[in-house]
Amino acid sequence: MTLNTHAFLASHYVNMASGLAVTRATAILARDGLVTFDGVHDRESVVSLAGRLLSPREHRDADADGVTIISERGSVAGQLGYAGFGAAELEPHTESSALAQPPRFLMLVCALPADHGGESYVVDGAAIYSDLAAHSPRLLQALQEPATVRFGNPGYWGSVFEPTLDGRIRIRLRLDGLEHFTEPAAEAVPLLRAVISKHVRELPLRRGQGYLLDNWRMLHGRRSFQGPRLMYRILGDLVADHDFPLGFQPPNARAAA
Template sequence: MIEPYRVNADSTNLVELIAEQGLAVVDGLDGPEDLLRLAQSIAVVVPHRDSGPDGVTTIADLGESIVRSGFAGFSACALNPHTDRSGVPHPPALLMMSCTQPATTGGECVLIDGQAVYDDLAESEPEALTVLSTPRSVLFGGAAGHLSSIFSDNGRGRIAVRLRLDELAQFAPEVNRWIPALRAAIDRHAFEFRLTAGQGYVLDNHRWLHGRRAFTGQRVVHRVNGDPLPELVVATGVRVRASSDAA
């Protein structure tokens, strides 16, 4: 499943693949320095709450004591499909990850193309799509978070996806009624793969959802958030297709 998205870190097709498909699975990332170098070549790095000064976050299992709201990534638990930084007004457009040490067992990446989910709901559950696009219908990130919707107009002709499915998302009652339909669409379009050492991915954080299977062993990955360099002209988010284009 990952082969259509797979490129080397120095490939000239990397940006084109991100622009067209919203995802590139990247070989040749031998450590956090390689990931940061790649990130800086295509993006303005956006620091994360948990990152170092350079914007790189090291993600590993820190033990059961860390498993609390907003910190489940630093455990060995499974992670529900989500977009990064849903609780801030302007989530970064790109998520860049690399693996230094794979898990002993489990830890597969779970990816879902929001374009496929959006198109699926538009055809199978149009009422759900309307409700899930209602402004200010979800509070993301807790009391100090951000009111938005799961699908929202990004102001540039596309739809931005914003989602988390844990206790830090509070859905309006009418939205909550359609979450099972959303989860079913997500499940229909999910695929998973195991990152090897030196491999990573770059995805459109306004389009793709990502999650993780539970794992054993000391899995170590690195993360960088960023926004595409303006000169690359990479449009992010879901395309709204006319009904005549759906075939």
């Protein structure tokens, strides 16, 4: 299900040319886990914008400037863990789930939209958690049990929803064949997929548009596509002079606040 995409883009939009852009972007990220922006039309501009907010992380597929070029690369996409380099739909996931401490943020910028399809989308982990808490608390508890899911190979043993040190929650997920659910979490996977599908929000990015999301809160993915498609991606952590909450508050904590 999708909402009005124009309204969704606009409600998270920050004019990054503004003098208050970093302050506003940080506030919206802390509130919603997502910022959208435009006016970024080349790789140099992507790196410059990321440098105002992020300390880039090294990544298997990134170049020295922290940029990973996401494009269709033929047979490469058939390897486990490389689905992003194909044209098929990319299931909702968090980045670097096999690491004990995944990067906090992901920036994605559209350099060339596909001829058909290829819409980016996001899913708020807080919405997934709240839905499960209201309608399936037993299965939600199963998805919080420690060391019931292996992410990657050999990877990291954890859970879909993990507590942070300050009592908040972070989400970790992949559904690309490099995950292994054990009981009781395995029982909850079909429902988890169904709930995720209810909360998909599409971001049909045009050239120069992009988003910055909290990788500890938001899932992301994309629709299948035809024709050339080129995206720039940077993973990183918030620069040291910005304070930022971890993950999201569970519903009972929000109610008590």
